[in-house]
Amino acid sequence: MAGQAPRVAVVTGGGSGIGRATCERLRSEGFRLGVFDLDAGSASEAAGDGLGLGVDVAVEGEVTAAFSAVEEALGPVDVLVNNAGITGSLEATRLHETPVEQWDRVMDVNIRGVYLCSRVALASMVPRRSGHIITVASVAGMDPFPARSAYSVSKAAALLAARSIALDYAGDGIRSNAVCPGMAETPMTKWRLDQPDLRAAIETSIPVGRVAQPEDIAEAIALLASGRLSYMTGHGLVVDGGWSLR
Numbered sequence: 001m002a003g004q005a006p007r008v009a010v011v012t013g014g015g016s017g018i019g020r021a022t023c024e025r026l027r028s029e030g031f032r033l034g035v036f037d038l039d040a041g042s043a044s045e046a047a048g049d050g051l052g053l054g055v056d057v058a059v060e061g062e063v064t065a066a067f068s069a070v071e072e073a074l075g076p077v078d079v080l081v082n083n084a085g086i087t088g089s090l091e092a093t094r095l096h097e098t099p100v101e102q103w104d105r106v107m108d109v110n111i112r113g114v115y116l117c118s119r120v121a122l123a124s125m126v127p128r129r130s131g132h133i134i135t136v137a138s139v140a141g142m143d144p145f146p147a148r149s150a151y152s153v154s155k156a157a158a159l160l161a162a163r164s165i166a167l168d169y170a171g172d173g174i175r176s177n178a179v180c181p182g183m184a185e186t187p188m189t190k191w192r193l194d195q196p197d198l199r200a201a202i203e204t205s206i207p208v209g210r211v212a213q214p215e216d217i218a219e220a221i222a223l224l225a226s227g228r229l230s231y232m233t234g235h236g237l238v239v240d241g242g243w244s245l246r
Contacts, residue, residue: 015042182240
C-alpha cells in the first residue's frame, strides 16, 4: 500500500546458512532487517540497508542493546525470526558422553537465546497488539537425532517455547509458530555432507532424495512472515523432504 512503512524483521543467526537465505528472502518481500550474528561483518552484509550487529543471543545485555538499536534505526519489530542455533561440537553426542560445557552452550544458544530475544520482542509487541515470532526448531525436536542429545533436547524445547508463546499471547494479537527443518546444507552440516558415503546414506533416508538447501527453509519462513497464514499459530511447520514419514 502506498505510503505504508516497510515492515521490520529481526533475524538471529542471519550471517550464514538458513539465516542468510532468510534475510535475502525477507528483503525481497520488502522487509527492513535487523540482523544479529556473532560475525558482525556477515550480519551487516545480510542486513542490506537495514542494521547488522554482532550479537551473542545467549547474553542478555547484548540482546537488549541490539533490539534497542534496531528500533531506534528502523522502527518497531513486526517479526522476530529466532534462527540462531548450534549443534555442538563432535563431543556433543550421547547424553552421558556430552561434556557439561557443551551441553550448556547448546542450551544457551538454542533455547536461552529464543527466550531472551522473544522476551524483548514481546515487550514491544504486546502494547501494539501485533507481532509474529517464528522460531527455527528442527525435526530433531520431534524425533531425536541419534547421538545428538543436547541438540535434540534443545530443539524440542524451542518448539514447545513457540507453542507456549502462541497460547499465552494470542489474546494480545501476537502469533508464534515454528519451522522444523530436516537435514539442510549449511556450514554446520558441511562436515557430514562433505563425506560422500555419509551424504549418500542421508539422502537415501529422505523420500525426496536430497537434503534441503537453505532457500527451501527460508521460503517456509517467508511464507509465515508474510501474514498470509494469519489464522495459524502454535504450529510446527515441518520442512524435511518427507524424512519424518519413514
